[in-house]
Amino acid sequence: VPETQRQRLFFALWPDASIREGIGAVRRNALGGVGRPIRPENLHLTLVFLGEVEPEGRMCAEAAAAAVRAPAFELRLDDLGWFRRSQIAWLGAAHLPRALEDLVNGLHDGLSHCGFPREERPFKAHVTLARKVRSAPSVVDFAPVPWLVQGFALVESIAQPQGVRYAPLAHWPLLPEG
Numbered sequence: 001v002p003e004t005q006r007q008r009l010f011f012a013l014w015p016d017a018s019i020r021e022g023i024g025a026v027r028r029n030a031l032g033g034v035g036r037p038i039r040p041e042n043l044h045l046t047l048v049f050l051g052e053v054e055p056e057g058r059m060c061a062e063a064a065a066a067a068v069r070a071p072a073f074e075l076r077l078d079d080l081g082w083f084r085r086s087q088i089a090w091l092g093a094a095h096l097p098r099a100l101e102d103l104v105n106g107l108h109d110g111l112s113h114c115g116f117p118r119e120e121r122p123f124k125a126h127v128t129l130a131r132k133v134r135s136a137p138s139v140v141d142f143a144p145v146p147w148l149v150q151g152f153a154l155v156e157s158i159a160q161p162q163g164v165r166y167a168p169l170a171h172w173p174l175l176p177e178g
């Protein structure tokens with residue numbers, strides 16, 4: 001397969017404009033200009049990272065996504081944190097909704113039939129706010145961002161001279177809530 005047909009892909013929750021605005025506001029208030037802020041249009045929550053994928057792998061991943069049956073849910077982004085190893089500051093959810101857990105597990109089940117290796121680290125729902133954050137940001141008060149999640153996306157990571165750009169390629173709706 002020619003290298004040009006491979007794509008760097010991941011499944012993610014893709015925020016709409018108002019959620020994006022809310023997350024960006026938390027980033028500005030809590031971190032200011034610390035590290036390398038993620039551009040607002042790139043903010044997302046990764047569900048499963050696939051890596052470099054060939055066309056057959058992408059087709060298989062899309063079939064796996066279409067087979068997942070999980071309900072819509074509300075995700076409360078109320079937890080600010082920092083990963084020492086990857087030096088990222090993030091906004092996450094203190095409580096992992098059951099539906100989100102089911103969604104991620106459902107994707108992994110389908111993807112295992114496509115030959116993708118299963119992620120060993122436990123899932124931590126987080127939106128990366130800034131990279132190259134060298135020390136733990138100080139604790140601040142902020143208003144949690146309530147996010148009604150009604151679908152998920154397959155996203156391509158595209159390297160560009162100006163920096164990475166994330167392009168949603170396909171979207172699947174979740175089932176009506178409760």
Ligand code: 2AM
Pocket residue numbers: 010045046049086088127128157
């Ligand atoms: P991060 O924000 O915590 O770094 C695109 O690179 C997305 O996939 C990012 O949100 C990134 O998470 C996530 N991701 C998960 N595992 C990854 C890996 N092994 N390499 C690159 N990105 C990964």
